[in-house]
Amino acid sequence: MADYDLHELPNGIRVLHKQVLHTKIAHCGFLLDIGSRDEGLHQLGLAHFWEHMAFKGTEKRRSFHILNRLETVGGELNAYTTKEKICFYASLLSTHFERAFELLTDLTFHSVFPEREIEKERGVILEEMAMYHDAPEDAIIDDFDAVIFGNHALGHNILGTRQSVSGFQQQDFRQFLADNIRTDRLVFSSVSNLPFTEVKRLAEKYLAPLPARLGERPRTPFSSYQRMEQLERKPITQAHCLIGGPAYAIEDPRRIPFFMLTNILGGPGMNSRLNLGVREKYGLVYTIDATYSPYTDTGMFGIYFGTEKKQVKRTVALVQKELKTLREKPLGSLQLHTAKEQLMGQLAMSEESNSGLMQLLGKSTLDIGRVEPLTEIFDRIRAITASELSELANDVLRDDNLSVLQYVPE
Numbered sequence: 112m113a114d115y116d117l118h119e120l121p122n123g124i125r126v127l128h129k130q131v132l133h134t135k136i137a138h139c140g141f142l143l144d145i146g147s148r149d150e151g152l153h154q155l156g157l158a159h160f161w162e163h164m165a166f167k168g169t170e171k172r173r174s175f176h177i178l179n180r181l182e183t184v185g186g187e188l189n190a191y192t193t194k195e196k197i198c199f200y201a202s203l204l205s206t207h208f209e210r211a212f213e214l215l216t217d218l219t220f221h222s223v224f225p226e227r228e229i230e231k232e233r234g235v236i237l238e239e240m241a242m243y244h245d246a247p248e249d250a251i252i253d254d255f256d257a258v259i260f261g262n263h264a265l266g267h268n269i270l271g272t273r274q275s276v277s278g279f280q281q282q283d284f285r286q287f288l289a290d291n292i293r294t295d296r297l298v299f300s301s302v303s304n305l306p307f308t309e310v311k312r313l314a315e316k317y318l319a320p321l322p323a324r325l326g327e328r329p330r331t332p333f334s335s336y337q338r339m340e341q342l343e344r345k346p347i348t349q350a351h352c353l354i355g356g357p358a359y360a361i362e363d364p365r366r367i368p369f370f371m372l373t374n375i376l377g378g379p380g381m382n383s384r385l386n387l388g389v390r391e392k393y394g395l396v397y398t399i400d401a402t403y404s405p406y407t408d409t410g411m412f413g414i415y416f417g418t419e420k421k422q423v424k425r426t427v428a429l430v431q432k433e434l435k436t437l438r439e440k441p442l443g444s445l446q447l448h449t450a451k452e453q454l455m456g457q458l459a460m461s462e463e464s465n466s467g468l469m470q471l472l473g474k475s476t477l478d479i480g481r482v483e484p485l486t487e488i489f490d491r492i493r494a495i496t497a498s499e500l501s502e503l504a505n506d507v508l509r510d511d512n513l514s515v516l517q518y519v520p521e
Contacts, residue, residue, distance in 0.1 A: 115472060115482060116307040118314065122323035123295030126314040127472045127482075129302045131465060137208045137303035138466040140200025141219045142473035144296040147271075148194050148264040148330060148406075150287075156271015157287050159192040160236060160279055165199060166190070167228035169221040174228060180214050181207075188214070194265055195406060196474065202466055205303045209313055215299075216317045224284045233276060240270050247351050247518050248398075248417060255353040255516050258341055259411055263333045294324045300473035302465040332408040333357070340515045350420045351518040354430060355413030358507050361405045361478045367488065368495045369412075369503050370403055375450050376437065377401025377414055379457070384433050385414065395419075395426050407478065412507055420520050427515075434513075437504040441497040451492050458488065 115129040147158050166188075167174045181188045186203025188211075199219050201211040243249050253268045260266030270276070299318065301310055336357050359365045377385040377400040385399045399416035418426050442450065462468050462485065475482045506512075 116310075117476075118307075118311050120314060120319050122319065122321055123293070123325055124314075124318050124321070125295075125298045125476060126310060126318070127298055127300045127476060128305075128307045128310045129468060129472060130304065130306060131302055132304050134302075134304055134465060135205055136202060136465065137205040137211065137301065137305065138200070138202045138469040139208070139211055139215065139299070139301035139303070140198055140469060140473070141215055142298050142300060142470065142477060143197045143219075143292070144195065144477045145197050145291045146193050146195040147267060147269040149291050149328070150264065150267070150271075153275070154283065154287060155267050155275040156236070156269070157275075157279060157283060158197060159269050159271065160232070160276060161222075161284055161287060162190045162192045162197055162199075163232045163236060164224050164229065164284060165218045165222045167232060168223050168225045169217045170223055171221070172217060177214065177218060181211060184210065186211060192269055194269065196477070198470065198473070200466075200470070205305055208301075208303060208305055208309070212299075212313045213317055220321060222284075224281045226281055229279065229281060229284075233279070236270065236276050237273060240273065240276075243270070247345060247347050247349075248415070251351045251353055251516060251518055252413075252415070254343075255355065255413060255514075256411070258339050258353075258514050258516050259336065259355065259357060260333055261335065261337070263335070264331065265333055265406065265409070265411075291328060292324055293326065293328055294321065296328070296477065298473045298476050300469050300476075302469040302472070330407065333406075338512065338514050342517045342519060344521045345518045347518060347520050349417050350423045350520065351415070351417045352423060352427065353413050353415050353516045354427070354513050355411060356507065356513045358403055358410035358412040359405060360408050360410055362407075363405075363410075365503060366405055366410075367491050368499055369410075369507065371450060371454050371492060371495060372437065372500050372503050373401045373403040373412065374454050374457070375442075375500075376433065378454075380453060382453075384436075385416075385430065388433050389416065389426060389429050393425075393429070395422050395429070399426075399430075423517065423519065431510065434504070434508045434510075438501065438508060441501045443497075447495075447497050447500075451495065455489050455492055458485065 118126045150157050166177050184207045188201045190199045257266040377383045389399050390396050396416045396418050401414045404411045
């Protein structure tokens, strides 16, 4: 990570900026330390619904004016919700940067949640739910959260339920924001060719007047995992399977070594062990990958694949074989060196995306209070040993620690 600038306003909002001289595009956005895990049982899906409703009207704009504001200059406006974050962001020519800054501030802090728009967007979200149910490769990922985290907030679907979404009213949104927005737990992040003095000037103009909203907003930690095996019959033609379990939190020192272990097993490279051992050697799958998602107090590891119903047992056995190899056979010196070089190359290339870099600045600042320099991450990767990876494999990738969820054709 190259140098970046940071400015904290009196109300606690932090402004981060990375100047990239060779680009004409500005990427900017608000990242808020609020997600679906912050919902109560009567609020399931409310964070995601708020993300939608932010575009539906503010104190001075209607929906059309919000959507048209950046589109008329060729810009893009978007948002997303995760278990722990909400992000409102934009990309456009840097000559129109102030237009994006002001608009993002308006929809993040001054939404009014018109009742008529709530009713319309309710239907949109219910259609979004139906779309996910029709895509088993997406639905199984959401359902697997419940397998791992059970009734904990991390186990709830980000979209909520049809019942919960059908009942939200204007006051529910206002109360959720009042309960969760903390000005010291949100950041404005940007990457552009503009000098930091200009970004700071706009922050003083649009963000400094916002009242400070400070104080603790505790999250219930996850601690009660029980291994499960679950099979569901669905009206589908291909079987889908997820195998996984809890893993390490964001600030756990084992996070980067385990990320490398996951990359070796089933990362994006075509040379991952699962891809070579299941797809290339036997042709049993089109997609097979391993993922690792760290959260503030825990994490989740998972292996996904889709295959013919008659090949499920064979594919699971091949996956278990690869896991056993990682547990019992430490990497050789050449294998370890190659894995390190591959991961460092992937991380370096990911920073070539200025939009991704903008979001990384914000996420890292919210999660650990700073942005880890790429050189520091590389030093930690170079220090990883084969025995360390074996220990992690024996800790997380044990058969008695991994749950299984299968969708099979009826």
